[in-house]
Amino acid sequence: MNAILILIALVTLGTAVAAMAGRDLLRSVLLLAGSWTGVAAFFLWAGAEFAAFAQVLVYVGAISMVVLFAVLLTRRAREEPARSPASRARACSGVLAGGAVAAVLLAAVARAPLAAAPGPAPAVTVSQLGGELMGPQAAALLVAGVLLTVALVGAVVLAAGDRPAKTEDAP
Amino acid sequence: MRPATTYDPLLERAPVVLRDWLTGGLPGPARWLADSLITIAALLAVFGLLFAFLTLAERKILGRIQNRPGPNRTGWGGLLQPFADGIKMLTKEDIVPRAADPVLHFLAPVALIAFSILTFAVIPYGRDLVPVELDSSLLYFFAAGAATELAVFMAGWSSHNKFALLAAMRALAQLISYELPLLLSVVPVVLATGTLSATGVVAAQAGWKWDCLPRWVVFTPWGAAGFVIFMISALAESNRSPFDLPEAESELVAGHLTEYSGFKYALFFMAEYFGMCALSGMAVTLFLGGWRAPLPALEFIPSYAWFALKLLALLLGFIWIRATLPRLRIDQLTRLAWKFLLPLALVNLGTAAFWSLSAAWAGPFQLVRWAAALGLVVGPFLLLSRGLASGLAPRTYRYA
Numbered sequence: 001m002n003a004i005l006i007l008i009a010l011v012t013l014g015t016a017v018a019a020m021a022g023r024d025l026l027r028s029v030l031l032l033a034g035s036w037t038g039v040a041a042f043f044l045w046a047g048a049e050f051a052a053f054a055q056v057l058v059y060v061g062a063i064s065m066v067v068l069f070a071v072l073l074t075r076r077a078r079e080e081p082a083r084s085p086a087s088r089a090r091a092c093s094g095v096l097a098g099g100a101v102a103a104v105l106l107a108a109v110a111r112a113p114l115a116a117a118p119g120p121a122p123a124v125t126v127s128q129l130g131g132e133l134m135g136p137q138a139a140a141l142l143v144a145g146v147l148l149t150v151a152l153v154g155a156v157v158l159a160a161g162d163r164p165a166k167t168e169d170a171p
Numbered sequence: 172m173r174p175a176t177t178y179d180p181l182l183e184r185a186p187v188v189l190r191d192w193l194t195g196g197l198p199g200p201a202r203w204l205a206d207s208l209i210t211i212a213a214l215l216a217v218f219g220l221l222f223a224f225l226t227l228a229e230r231k232i233l234g235r236i237q238n239r240p241g242p243n244r245t246g247w248g249g250l251l252q253p254f255a256d257g258i259k260m261l262t263k264e265d266i267v268p269r270a271a272d273p274v275l276h277f278l279a280p281v282a283l284i285a286f287s288i289l290t291f292a293v294i295p296y297g298r299d300l301v302p303v304e305l306d307s308s309l310l311y312f313f314a315a316g317a318a319t320e321l322a323v324f325m326a327g328w329s330s331h332n333k334f335a336l337l338a339a340m341r342a343l344a345q346l347i348s349y350e351l352p353l354l355l356s357v358v359p360v361v362l363a364t365g366t367l368s369a370t371g372v373v374a375a376q377a378g379w380k381w382d383c384l385p386r387w388v389v390f391t392p393w394g395a396a397g398f399v400i401f402m403i404s405a406l407a408e409s410n411r412s413p414f415d416l417p418e419a420e421s422e423l424v425a426g427h428l429t430e431y432s433g434f435k436y437a438l439f440f441m442a443e444y445f446g447m448c449a450l451s452g453m454a455v456t457l458f459l460g461g462w463r464a465p466l467p468a469l470e471f472i473p474s475y476a477w478f479a480l481k482l483l484a485l486l487l488g489f490i491w492i493r494a495t496l497p498r499l500r501i502d503q504l505t506r507l508a509w510k511f512l513l514p515l516a517l518v519n520l521g522t523a524a525f526w527s528l529s530a531a532w533a534g535p536f537q538l539v540r541w542a543a544a545l546g547l548v549v550g551p552f553l554l555l556s557r558g559l560a561s562g563l564a565p566r567t568y569r570y571a
Contacts, residue, residue, distance in 0.1 A: 027275075049306060056314035060317065066347065069347065126306050
């Protein structure tokens with residue numbers, strides 16, 4: 001049982017490290033998709049079937065597509081490696097944003113009550129999960145939805161912003 | 172409720188009985204392993220043969236529609252053509268371009284075929300023929316299906332060829348566009364049946380109204396609309412004509428297949444047909460009552476035969492559409508998804524909610540219920556199609 005867990009952890013972390021270390025953006029995205037599949041495998045190992053399939057559907061199926069699309073649309077040359085940050089301000093803001101995310105995650109992990117020994121696996125059916133999401137946890141679901149909508153609208157605004165005005169079509 | 176024993180139990184259980192007879196003498200874990208292996212082998216054999224003869228049927232039917240005979244030299248009337256093709260594919264040289272990314276170039280067809288085969292695991296093929304019973308099998312199906320488009324991208328990008336890369340871009344745009352209507356057309360079925368398991372969905376479509384009208388999802392207003400949206404999105408998801416932009420022969424040579432040869436090329440074709448079969452099987456399960464017979468009197472025919480009949484009907488529909496409709500342009504493709512199918516699927520979700528809320532209405536209210544639901548389906552369709560076609564039709568051809 002533990003050997004499987006160690007194997008899953010090695011695949012997940014190994015592909016993630018390789019994705020971070022690689023210079024080729026597209027290959028990094030594909031490696032990240034492998035890492036996300038590893039997370040899904042961990043969910044399956046832990047008995048959370050629903051979360052595992054949702055992970056594959058959303059991350060491997062959709063998010064990796066969006067990331068690949070963004071990379072392909074924004075890069076000009078195929079072999080252009082990822083460069084060093086353009087300015088110091090940009091590097092600082094990158095470190096700040098990453099640090100904030102890391103701090104939130106670390107605080108959450110540090111505060112979570114982690115059991116010392118594995119307890120009995122709770123048998124949760126999909127309908128129970130759905131009832132929980134629509135009832136007591138509805139607020140979290142709504143907040144996540146609003147956040148994603150804001151991100152989508154922001155992306156549309158960014159993408160539509162730099163289009164040159166069509167002067168020849170004006171009446 | 173009618174007694175559930177009008178079907179022939181022996182014929183119905185024949186595949187399971189045969190498997191149990193083969194593995195009956197084995198001890199516990201070994202028997203489980205043998206049972207699983209037999210299931211996998213049977214699935215691969217059935218769908219492999221179906222793939223082989225589907226290519227033949229497609230070529231024959233396309234030929235007849237275009238007023239030519241189609242392949243008719245190998246075997247009796249061309250019956251052995253798929254095997255000749257297979258031998259040809261196996262013996263061809265496997266060429267990898269020098270500039271290609273060799274690992275990804277090899278991995279793309281493997282990943283594609285693996286994910287396509289994974290989707291077969293959860294479809295209920297008959298009353299007792301469900302390879303894997305999962306609580307959330309619908310989610311599993313679409314998760315495995317969503318990963319196939321990543322493989323198409325890998326193929327296109329790793330080939331280091333401008334046509335292949337263009338095909339990869341188109342494949343990405345197509346996936347992002349059509350994944351949403353596909354999933355949103357399934358959500359009403361989940362809403363109405365209250366389950367994410369494919370067997371549960373089939374169980375919810377049991378019985379007949381007035382002993383002659385099956386209670387299939389497709390016979391409700393929202394079910395019919397959802398079925399049409401699902402099939403259009405399935406066409407796009409399996410890269411079939413009229414949505415075969417990633418491999419548009421007349422523009423992109425062969426798209427992501429340009430730099431593939433030999434058996435890898437055959438694997439891509441196999442995966443395309445497997446994806447088509449899996450999505451059709453899911454459409455049968457979700458909307459057409461799964462393995463259920465259309466009439467009580469026809470229940471003596473085994474359930475897997477009904478499933479096969481419905482599946483073949485949908486597959487022939489795919490071929491017919493390929494012979495009839497011209498290919499869309501990329502802007503038309505995305506416009507159809509975002510401005511037409513997606514709003515329709517969202518409205519359809521509301522219609523399904525209304526339908527299940529008004530389930531208790533009786534007498535004249537039943538008519539009101541049907542009228543309101545039909546209005547909710549037809550009204551948005553007319554409005555949206557007006558908007559989509561405005562400025563395009565009617566066209567006047569001055570010099571033709």
